[in-house]
Amino acid sequence: MKKQVSLATEYTKGLWDQNPVFKQVLGMCPMLAVTVSAMNGIAMGLATTFVLVFSSLIISSIRKLIPSQVRIASYIVIIATFVTIVDLVMRAQFPALSKELGPYIPLIVVNCLILGRQEAFSSKNHPGRALMDALGMGSGFIIALTSLGAVREILGSRTLLGFQVLPDGFEPWLVMILPAGAFLTLGLMMGFLNFMVLRKKTREEKELLSRHLQEPKMSLAKGQEA
Amino acid sequence: MELILIFISAAIVNNFVLAYFLGICPFIGVSNKLSSAFPMGLATTFVMLLTAIVTWLIYHLILVPYDVVYLQYVSFILVVASLVQFVEMFIKKVSQPLYRALGIFLPLITTNCAILGLALFIVLKDYSFIQAVFYGLGAGAGFTLAISIMAGIREELELANVPKSFQGAPITLIVAGLLALAFMGFAGMISV
Numbered sequence: 001m002k003k004q005v006s007l008a009t010e011y012t013k014g015l016w017d018q019n020p021v022f023k024q025v026l027g028m029c030p031m032l033a034v035t036v037s038a039m040n041g042i043a044m045g046l047a048t049t050f051v052l053v054f055s056s057l058i059i060s061s062i063r064k065l066i067p068s069q070v071r072i073a074s075y076i077v078i079i080a081t082f083v084t085i086v087d088l089v090m091r092a093q094f095p096a097l098s099k100e101l102g103p104y105i106p107l108i109v110v111n112c113l114i115l116g117r118q119e120a121f122s123s124k125n126h127p128g129r130a131l132m133d134a135l136g137m138g139s140g141f142i143i144a145l146t147s148l149g150a151v152r153e154i155l156g157s158r159t160l161l162g163f164q165v166l167p168d169g170f171e172p173w174l175v176m177i178l179p180a181g182a183f184l185t186l187g188l189m190m191g192f193l194n195f196m197v198l199r200k201k202t203r204e205e206k207e208l209l210s211r212h213l214q215e216p217k218m219s220l221a222k223g224q225e226a
Numbered sequence: 227m228e229l230i231l232i233f234i235s236a237a238i239v240n241n242f243v244l245a246y247f248l249g250i251c252p253f254i255g256v257s258n259k260l261s262s263a264f265p266m267g268l269a270t271t272f273v274m275l276l277t278a279i280v281t282w283l284i285y286h287l288i289l290v291p292y293d294v295v296y297l298q299y300v301s302f303i304l305v306v307a308s309l310v311q312f313v314e315m316f317i318k319k320v321s322q323p324l325y326r327a328l329g330i331f332l333p334l335i336t337t338n339c340a341i342l343g344l345a346l347f348i349v350l351k352d353y354s355f356i357q358a359v360f361y362g363l364g365a366g367a368g369f370t371l372a373i374s375i376m377a378g379i380r381e382e383l384e385l386a387n388v389p390k391s392f393q394g395a396p397i398t399l400i401v402a403g404l405l406a407l408a409f410m411g412f413a414g415m416i417s418v
Contacts, residue, residue: 025254025395029339033247073307080300088296103346106299110339112251179245180410183403187396195391 007132014136020113021144022193027113030104031145032182038161041149042142043097047090047105049138051082052114053131060122060130075118080109113141151185152176229360232353236364239413242340243372244406249340253373254398263377264370265324269313271366273335274344276309278362281345282355302345310335340369375405 020026027048034044055078059066066074087105090098098105108114117137122130153159156176158166175181242248249270256266281302289295314332318325335341344365348358379401388397 026251028250028254029247032250073304076303076307077300080303084296084299087299103343103350106346107248107339107343109299109303110342175407178406178410179247180403180406182247183399183406187392187399187403190399191389191392191396194396195389198391 007129010129010132011136011139014133014138014140015143016140018137019140019144020137021141022190024113024116026116027111027141029107030111031148032179032186034101034104035145035149035152035182036156036177037153037159038146038149040097040100041145041147043094044101044104045138045142045145047086047101048108048111048114048141049135050086051079051108052117052138052141053134054082055079055114056117056122056130056134057127059118060125060127063123066123071123072115072119075115075123076109079114079118083108113137148182148186148189151189152181156181229356232357232360233364233367236361237368237371238409241368241372241409242343242365243369244402244409246343248343249338249369252335252338253369253376253402254395257373257376257380257398260374260377260381263373267366267370267373269332270335270338270340270369271363273306273310273313273341274362274366274369275359276313277306277341277345278348278358279355280305280309282348282353282358285349286355298349299342302342306341306345340365372405376402379405 014020016023018024021028021031030044030048034040055075058078059075083106086108087098090101090105117134121133125133150160153161154165155173158164158168158170158172173181176185236242240246243250243253252266252270257263284301284305285295285298289298289301310332314325317332344362348361351361353361376398380398383397383401392400
């Protein structure tokens with residue numbers, strides 16, 4: 001029997017430890033394409049989370065009914081159904097936003113983040129757990145999209161969520177709202193996050209090492225635990 | 227002439243990977259070596275061509291006449307998934323070495339957003355059948371071009387001294403950014 005983790009952990013792991021974008025490098029296409037502004041990022045994140053949550057719920061509820069040979073096809077049909085719902089609702093309620101996101105809303109169907117979670121998680125866990133996992137992954141995705149969108153919007157058009165945040169004297173970096181800016185910004189952000197994680201790790205290792213030197217017996221027990 | 231313009235526009239000016247961000251997953255995942263990136267590009271091109279033909283026929287002969295256009299996402303993705311399966315079986319039958327080279331990539335193509343994106347763009351741009359075929363070919367050529375260039379650069383990158391925190395995905399993204407900058411030079415050359 002696998003060790004059971006609490007429902008809260010299922011949620012929080014998506015935020016950072018297994019953040020879909022920064023850690024697993026999944027769902028890159030919408031991530032790069034729509035993040036010209038923070039608002040677009042939030043909208044895309046919410047749409048993706050909606051699809052992820054509902055398809056996870058459905059798939060984990062009927063996971064025992066789906067024959068494993070046709071599971072991928074069944075997942076895709078379920079996901080595509082929810083994407084169609086999102087697309088139609090957005091077209092009716094937020095026509096401007098829907099036009100701006102264009103074909104990237106239907107492309108949620110092939111977002112590897114969603115299919116990946118179904119295959120790796122929902123198909124093996126009961127609905128409550130799958131719901132928490134989907135919510136966590138969705139939140140992590142929203143965080144990543146919004147932060148990238150915010151950076152690109154501030155530097156590329158001096159605004160954040162439509163409000164001006166940088167003075168008029170600041171010349172907007174045109175490259176930020178072009179495709180190249182998306183790649184560069186995300187690359188730099190990921191590199192920076194890796195840098196922070198590595199630094200924290202080396203510091204912890206150093207601490208552990210110094211403790212090792214002080215109490216050799218204790219450290220041996222610790223090492224076995226790890 | 228117009229067909230050639232559509233081809234060049236899809237391949238270079240509006241490159242699927244570098245301008246529309248479609249197919250980023252294989253672009254980052256399979257671009258380690260030129261020897262695997264190029265076959266991946268060819269396999270994708272082949273599937274793209276088939277997708278352009280089949281989805282155009284489905285859209286104009288089934289979905290529009292029966293007024294069920296809202297089913298387009300479900301039907302397109304199913305068609306793409308079964309096409310890929312078919313191509314995989316076909317290659318396995320025809321050429322074992324090719325299957326060993328491409329086999330692992332083919333399932334990946336199903337979730338390649340460039341394929342579904344292609345089908346959606348063809349509907350969006352309201353192309354005729356011949357135009358759709360050339361658009362599919364151009365998009366495939368553009369993908370092959372981008373992933374091969376990327377693989378070439380990454381092979382050289384192996385020898386470079388990349389800071390530890392930038393190894394892997396981050397440096398790949400930055401290289402892709404520089405490539406996108408280079409491809410921006412073509413922007414505005416053709417407006418189709």
